Amino acid sequence: MSTTNDAAKADGYMKTCTRLVSFRMPICKPTTDFAASFKSSLGTPEAAQLVQSLTDARSELIGTYQSSSTIEVKIKAVENYIPLLYRLLESVSATEKITLDKELTFEWLGAISNKGEYFKSHDILFELIMVLHTKVRLFHCQHFICH
Numbered sequence: 001m002s003t004t005n006d007a008a009k010a011d012g013y014m015k016t017c018t019r020l021v022s023f024r025m026p027i028c029k030p031t032t033d034f035a036a037s038f039k040s041s042l043g044t045p046e047a048a049q050l051v052q053s054l055t056d057a058r059s060e061l062i063g064t065y066q067s068s069s070t071i072e073v074k075i076k077a078v079e080n081y082i083p084l085l086y087r088l089l090e091s092v093s094a095t096e097k098i099t100l101d102k103e104l105t106f107e108w109l110g111a112i113s114n115k116g117e118y119f120k121s122h123d124i125l126f127e128l129i130m131v132l133h134t135k136v137r138l139f140h141c142q143h144f145i146c147h
Helices: 003-020 045-066 071-094 124-145
Strands: 106-109 119-121
Touching: 045 071, 071 124, 106 124
Parallel strands: none
Antiparallel strands: 106 119
């Protein structure tokens, strides 16, 4: 038995299983307000620009969910948002004390949540994990389901 045939069979099985077991895309609620949360910490133009960029990128991400955007457009929205989240994490880590004016809240409906309830977190890492999860699901859809 050749390894090429084995690889082709494995790929065929994977595509079949992927089509049979389809999870929905994670969905985020537009409840996060970076500007209100970091209002008193926006002392520099760089900080204000980062907060505005985060707000715009997250809105773009949510907008792609609510429209009939292509997978490529959705991937681009995710890829625009991820580096901004990293910059926020680096900024927060480098600052000794940050006072939030309003609690920062992220709400997501996961891909395998069977209750249909959004999970709420105040952790920026949760947001990053869910965005990365979304990116993986989009790549999965792009390479296995849509072709």
